[in-house]
Amino acid sequence: MTSENCASAPNGYRERFGRLIELQHRVSQERNLARLPSLVMREVSELLAVDRSTLFLFDRQTMALRACFAEGVIGKAIVVPLRMGVIGTAILRRRSISLVDAYQHPYFNEEIDTLSGYKTENMLVVPIEGADGQVLGGIELLNTPLGRFAEADEMFVREAAGRLAALPDIDAASADREIAWLHERVEFDRGTVFKVDMGGGLLFAVHADGSGRVPISLNLKLGIAGLVALTGESLLVPDAHADPRFDASFDKKTGYATRQILCVPLRGSNGEALGVVQAINALRGEFTAEDLALLESVAGVVAIALDNAQLFHDGDRQFHSLVEALAASIDARDTLTAGHSKRVAQIALGIGRELGFPEADLDVLDVAALLHDYGKIGIADAVLKKEGKLDADEFAHMKTHAALTYDILEKIKFSRKYHNVPLIASSHHETLDGQGYPRGFELQEIPFMAKILTVADVFEALTADRHYRKGMSLGEAYAILDDGAGRKFEGRVVAALKQYLDKGGLEALGLN
Ligand SMILES: [Fe+2]
Numbered sequence: 001m002t003s004e005n006c007a008s009a010p011n012g013y014r015e016r017f018g019r020l021i022e023l024q025h026r027v028s029q030e031r032n033l034a035r036l037p038s039l040v041m042r043e044v045s046e047l048l049a050v051d052r053s054t055l056f057l058f059d060r061q062t063m064a065l066r067a068c069f070a071e072g073v074i075g076k077a078i079v080v081p082l083r084m085g086v087i088g089t090a091i092l093r094r095r096s097i098s099l100v101d102a103y104q105h106p107y108f109n110e111e112i113d114t115l116s117g118y119k120t121e122n123m124l125v126v127p128i129e130g131a132d133g134q135v136l137g138g139i140e141l142l143n144t145p146l147g148r149f150a151e152a153d154e155m156f157v158r159e160a161a162g163r164l165a166a167l168p169d170i171d172a173a174s175a176d177r178e179i180a181w182l183h184e185r186v187e188f189d190r191g192t193v194f195k196v197d198m199g200g201g202l203l204f205a206v207h208a209d210g211s212g213r214v215p216i217s218l219n220l221k222l223g224i225a226g227l228v229a230l231t232g233e234s235l236l237v238p239d240a241h242a243d244p245r246f247d248a249s250f251d252k253k254t255g256y257a258t259r260q261i262l263c264v265p266l267r268g269s270n271g272e273a274l275g276v277v278q279a280i281n282a283l284r285g286e287f288t289a290e291d292l293a294l295l296e297s298v299a300g301v302v303a304i305a306l307d308n309a310q311l312f313h314d315g316d317r318q319f320h321s322l323v324e325a326l327a328a329s330i331d332a333r334d335t336l337t338a339g340h341s342k343r344v345a346q347i348a349l350g351i352g353r354e355l356g357f358p359e360a361d362l363d364v365l366d367v368a369a370l371l372h373d374y375g376k377i378g379i380a381d382a383v384l385k386k387e388g389k390l391d392a393d394e395f396a397h398m399k400t401h402a403a404l405t406y407d408i409l410e411k412i413k414f415s416r417k418y419h420n421v422p423l424i425a426s427s428h429h430e431t432l433d434g435q436g437y438p439r440g441f442e443l444q445e446i447p448f449m450a451k452i453l454t455v456a457d458v459f460e461a462l463t464a465d466r467h468y469r470k471g472m473s474l475g476e477a478y479a480i481l482d483d484g485a486g487r488k489f490e491g492r493v494v495a496a497l498k499q500y501l502d503k504g505g506l507e508a509l510g511l512n
Pocket residue numbers: 372373401428429457
């Protein structure tokens with residue numbers, strides 16, 4: 001690798017996260033699901049400046065991987081049996097694989113190179129898993145100009161893969177499919193599916209015919225769609241502009257002429273309002289009672305999909321409240337440091353946000369922070385609650401809490417994105433100089449999120465008031481963190497902590 005390569009190769013970690021957030025934004029606005037894979041793959045290849053990139057989708061019937069989007073790859077369709085090649089291995093093991101010299105890897109299949117006259121050098125493959133853990137496919141990237149893929153590249157691709165996995169999901173895909181089904185049976189111009197956001201007082205479109213990439217949202221309190229969502233009653237409006245309940249602002253803005261509206265509520269299993277499905281402008285004559293019945297059946301299917309998505313989120317929420325209860329139980333036992341875990345989580349999230357972490361990573365950071373001291377459950381009261389200085393034996397006993405955190409958390413089968421929580425949480429006393437515990441990890445062995453926990457943990461411990469002593473001043477705490485920056489603590493993380501505190505963190509923590 002030459003320094004020239006380095007200079008021309010795209011960008012640092014921060015810029016990548018920026019691009020990733022941009023990509024997420026664009027992805028969330030893309031209403032045409034068929035376009036998404038190419039959008040994501042183009043972005044990934046461009047950002048990492050790879051020579052070739054391929055998206056493989058898993059075909060359950062043939063147990064094979066089919067290349068559905070390949071950039072830089074010429075020739076006929078590529079189909080790989082699941083049990084062959086590096087991509088298959090990564091998918092079966094549900095783990096990314098990064099190779100510096102692909103030909104050295106026992107599973108590398110040289111045949112494709114031989115057929116196409118291409119030379120694969122380095123490669124990165126990342127599996128794509130659906131929300132329920134089912135295999136969806138994988139992303140394969142070949143030949144970065146840097147000679148090897150960095151950890152940050154992998155994180156970026158994993159995040160992009162996560163976006164792809166979340167897409168064919170739940171609401172948007174089923175809404176698209178159902179509206180297409182309706183178009184085959186009812187002749188009308190535009191179909192829309194709106195989800196309700198009660199808190200925001202909004203209806204936002206998860207599917208909108210003819211809107212291109214423009215996101216549509218409506219005021220819940222105005223217009224037919226809002227009325228249907230709120231009352232839960234279907235409406236057939238034969239002449240919109242003559243109807244006082246109709247809100248003409250959308251037509252005014254877009255130049256579209258709404259004449260007739262057929263609008264049906266989406267109701268959840270508990271009868272709560274989830275949104276509406278709407279068909280606008282019958283192409284011949286008027287909407288009929290039969291059209292209404294068809295629209296109602298569509299609404300039933302979409303509502304089930306939305307309900308399922310909601311259940312999935314509820315499961316996640318339940319998981320988080322369980323984790324919070326666990327954290328509270330350890331905070332309650334350790335009376336000297338009441339509320340410590342919760343505050344460490346608050347600080348860690350502040351740092352993560354400053355560093356541009358995506359939501360999914362913040363969730364992981366939150367759970368790891370809440371549980372970082374869980375091993376203290378195994379520390380004797382006499383040591384845990386001792387107010388004075390610990391002697392050498394007591395200190396050694398106290399230090400076992402980190403390893404214990406791992407042992408306990410490892411028994412919880414954390415799924416999907418949380419699978420690294422035991423390692424991250426238990427590494428919060430590791431330091432960059434390799435002098436930390438429990439494992440004495442070297443710099444590159446410490447998970448990045450653990451480096452955030454370390455800084456959050458130290459800062460919380462230094463500044464918190466205890467009943468037997470006052471917390472340190474901000475200046476004193478900064479002096480200690482600055483002194484350890486680059487030696488014990490990750491400098492970037494310390495800097496992000498300060499930014500977070502400056503931007504309102506101090507106030508949120510009650511330290512100002
Ligand atoms: Fe600790």
